[in-house]
Amino acid sequence: MDAKQTHTGKESASCPMDFILRMLMGPWTTYILYNLKTHGPQRFGELKRRVAGISAKMLTERLRTLEGASLVRRDYEATIPPKVTYSLTQRGHELDDVLGKLAEIGMRWEAEDAALRAARAAELKAAE
């Protein structure tokens, strides 16, 4: 057994959600999935414009990875110029619920934190 394994290795036998998280965790992945979900199937350039700031290289790489994981489908039309349309597969859509829940929790926490900060500020003001 290789004692020296970077975290890239697949020592994940014990945790099935790890695989999915490794997938979702890519830097831009959530933006891409979010956009494909909310704006429907899109072409490369469209997606690139919407996921503001991403480089073509990253977008390509992420899309390839997502495609490899069967979360995204790539439809290539060999017209001139070529049209490449990306869309969520059924598997991609299976994540909708979970991602929705994560978004919900994220927003709730944000709101809670904001409320807490507001309460703190009010307390400070009252103490003066």
Added chain:
Amino acid sequence: MDAKQTHTGKESASCPMDFILRMLMGPWTTYILYNLKTHGPQRFGELKRRVAGISAKMLTERLRTLEGASLVRRDYEATIPPKVTYSLTQRGHELDDVLGKLAEIGMRWEAEDAALRAARAAELKAAE
């Protein structure tokens, strides 16, 4: 606006789940949360032994991050030798459902893939 921003920047205004995913995505994070969830509150060394392969440095860093995000509580007893016990906070437990769902999906996909491979193999054999 800084055109040059690494992905570490907080350009995440548009995506509330991004924050959580960034949190969960740390290399060992899921193992840690999973262990804290299934084995209950644990001390540093215990956790380190269970999350096989993690270095003390990483574990510390991950735990600090999780603590900062209020997902994990750190109870320090200044005995000699010191006892530090980690446990999930309420927020940490709020992720149980989502993580559970992710694990479920992950396992389902794994099973589906395995079934698909088996079917392919059977087909190949039948074709001979």
Added chain:
DNA sequence: TCCATGAGTTACGAATTGGTACCTACTGGT
């Protein structure tokens, strides 16, 4: 006396990552 334990911290170093800039091929517009 020396070692191990508990819970780390620090320094160093190699590998990965992700951005930038430049390249393709083809066509339509000016």
Added chain:
DNA sequence: ACCAGTAGGTACCAATTCGTAACTCATGGA
């Protein structure tokens, strides 16, 4: 003739990341 757009691919480069090894402090045991 030249530029822009489409969908990338490639080379290079700087920064970040993560692992390893060594150190801490205090005590109890062989």
